[in-house]
Amino acid sequence: MAPSFHIPQITLPSRAGDAIAPDQLDLLRQACLDHGFFLLNNEDGHGGFHIAPEQIGRVWSAAADLFDAPLDAKRAVSVASSANNRGYFSSADHAEYNKDPAGVRIKDNKEGFFFGSDNLIAPGNRVPAGKAAAGTEMEGYMEAGRAACVAVMRAIVTAGLLAEAGETCPDAFQSRYLSDPVYMAKCLKYPPSNGNTDAHTDYGCITLLLPGDSGLEVHVGGAWHAVPFAPGAFVINFGDLLSAWSRGAVRSTIHRVIYNSAAGAPRYSLPLFLHPNRGTMVRTPGGAAAGGSVGGFGRPVGDGSGDVVVDTYRWAAAVCVDTYSYVLSRFDATYKHRAAAAGAGNGVGTHAMGDNAGAGAAKVDEGTGAISTTCAEAAKA
Ligand SMILES: O=C(O)CCC(=O)C(=O)O
């Protein structure tokens, strides 16, 4: 049966250990099971997560400032000329990745700046000459967004969605996997007409998106649905890695952006992608090859509606995935310069795992499985 389509707006505490309201936890759990999208309130009061409106205002100004740099200055810090995958990119720097279930093609024509945490390949973000202040603002926003992602990951564990991986304690989960997470943010700009992002799934654990306008769509129940735009709220969605980690309980769903502005304004957006600490191994469920259901959640491979969650099960066999190598493998698959480097054999793009179990098998460590945890906080939930 096709999942129901409702995108709830949820309030979560930002402080580790603060209780999550039971009704909010229920909404979050259902959204994860159905389609993996919800809106996260960014508000103060009743313990709600809060990034100050002043900081949000500053980061939007910083985004506009970065793109205002002359094209030459942007190209001088091209992601293609960086050793750590940082800097300016356009659709020309990306490999094709359209995943529209019906094969519909839209032209991806956004541009962006890629920022990352220091533990992602090597430290050092790159911004055009004269834009250092905007870069610092983006880095400050990434820190605030990282905390929001950690709060959501704790809620996922509290909601029991990682129980099949043996993870039921938010404190243990946070200290084991999120004490020094790997993360990246993209500062994106879409043109006023036909501003698009191809249909895709995100590949990591959690995406915290600050959209500047409507245009985001998600494929559920065989059809595209608009994700509501609520100014000031974040959109949260989940990637292939968390979907696999949760044995399919948390959905990684195909989405895209189609943007046309009546006012002739560009669309800016700020997605932030969080991955666990380097060294984290995740045991995936397998099952895609057998075509059977996966884990006690009984999630079938696809739901017959066309919004096949096949990437959830990108690993046909149950394997232990080195999450950091996996992230790099996705860079190799999606950024042309990294694929080229891998082909040239210079060692930059040699993480050829992730898309198929065969290549991933080199990274398998079957001895590293999930670790059971229980604690009072989970028991309370
Ligand atoms: O710009 C948006 O609203 C969404 C972008 C997105 O899906 C992504 O970067 O993964």
Ligand SMILES: [Fe+2]
């Ligand atoms: Fe995305």
